[in-house]
Amino acid sequence: MKIPDRYSLENLLTALKRPSLVLSEANALGTKLNINLQDKLNYPSGTDIPGRDWDNLIILDGCRYDMYAEHCNIEGELEKCRSSGSESWEFLQNNFQGEQHHDTVYVTANPHAPKLDSDTFHAVENLLDEYWDAEHQTVRPEDVADAAIEIYQEYPDKRLIVHFMQPHFPFIGDTGDDLEHKGIDLHREGRESTDAQVWMNLKYNRADKELVWKAYRENLEVVLPHAERVMESIPGKTVITSDHGNLLGERTGPIPARGYGHPRGLHAEELREVPWHVIESSERRSITADPPVNSEDLDSEIVEQRLDNLGYK
Template sequence: MTISFSDWLSESIEHFRTSDRSVVSRIARPPYYVYVGAFLTATQQRQYGTNIFDREWDTLIVLDACRVDALREVADEYDFITQVNSITSVGSTSFEWLNHTFSAEYLEDIQETAYITGNGYTERVFESDGHTGHAPIPFGPENYNVVDSSDFGYLEELWRVDFEDSSEWIIGSGDGRRVNPRYTTDRTIQAIRNSELDRSIVHYMYPHDPYPLAGESLQRPFDPLKAGTASRDDVWGAYLDNLKLVLDEVELLLENIDSERVVITADHGEAFGEYGFYRHVIGCPIPCMRRVPWVKTTATDKGKYEPTAPKYSLNDSVAVQDRLEQLGYL
């Protein structure tokens, strides 16, 4: 997050002059980021929400941008989902969730944790002072008490891999093109089968948009939804399809690792127009963004599947900015 009063002021003026959004939206934007500065300052000093390390689990499966009500809607299709409870997340964006979750306060736990993640914010949070690409705010915390990449028992940043369009690990096309969640499943199975660490976290970048299985007009649906050219029902349906795509992978994962205490959760939720919000917005307290699933289950390795996904090398890795742009952040 860029902390600069002058940048906030100049961007606010430029946005008001040039944005094609409504007058109300343009007027509301500057004070909202003043609020964000105050909110981030307060939550840095006092935890808001439940830190995952305060709960009991052996394997934590994070579904990026998964809503509680969405998971409840499809739960009957999956035997491993028997009850969908919820907790309040420590963030309404991945940036907040990573900073507050992997706090140095939990260093001992983190040192015994494997983190296999498709979320590109890891570099910016753990290595690059937290500059996220969000709009500048006039004041707020300059630094977070967050661990370094080297503090993890094991860290694999899956977002770094850069496949060719023709790769078997790519699904979708055009704006919907992205890495198949099977890649995350495969790398996680390999990591956990070879791990002696106490805990493992896998962070899928689904059901977060884009939606590779949807028609072209719904692959990146939130601008059309805001503009009224796409219906909420159609966008919600595409979102559920993206959720089921990753839940199919979770099912495969649970059949190929041994873990007595598994929890399925999310870093944050997603807004589809509630209170005028769309997607997920930094510092936002509304329930559809802040309440996330908490589903308990178990996993037993049946040994019937052998993963084939290659581990990325630095020679074929993608820049973090490219990956965040693909996800619509920059």
């Protein structure tokens, strides 16, 4: 069995000086074991997103149900639903991959979207190039909202999915601007250091949990007005949901390891319980399916870079 690069003599000596690193590594190994163990258990499947009734589906990336329920004041009927993934690509695969939804247009700031088959939707508007904010290393919610409203004018007879990146890291609120997102300095073969995102820093006790929670909450507060603007600007029945949540050190199972971020294939309430917020409308759109239109392919180097920027690598 190949020993991971991080289990070097240098890191062992560092761990002896900082025992908390040993506990953090034990938690990481426990999480991996839980994923493997849970794969053999019969967990309930997630909500069938395409099969539910909606004209506009707003996805707030990485939004926990409990945080949304506490801080969202948009009128409507809010309930929990179970996501079919604990990270974005798992969510997209389980809901859309291998299927054809030619009555739907997908407007997205998520870097996993280009992995979907080209004929999955009638059209895809990927915002990762033209609307990329280099300073904050994400696509800002106001740009997603502007693009969605414009795209609706072009496709008024299609269901519309609008995928915001917030409240997902990177954090763009006031607290997020002051919060150090990077900094863990574990030596690895061929690399002097890693540019670790915030969940990794939490895992290795390099970030304050209360500050991270505040910055995460602010990201939700930043995106909600723009989600509401989309809802108010585009007619039809709107649902606000999320692809997955986030762990901030909660215990997972069956091994009681603390989890961080949103590992793929992990079943935990904080990851799988997401909002399903229905905003009814007296004005429903007439939806039709048509053959897919050609969407401009996003350069693979840009996709890889955005995955890295957003903490997926």
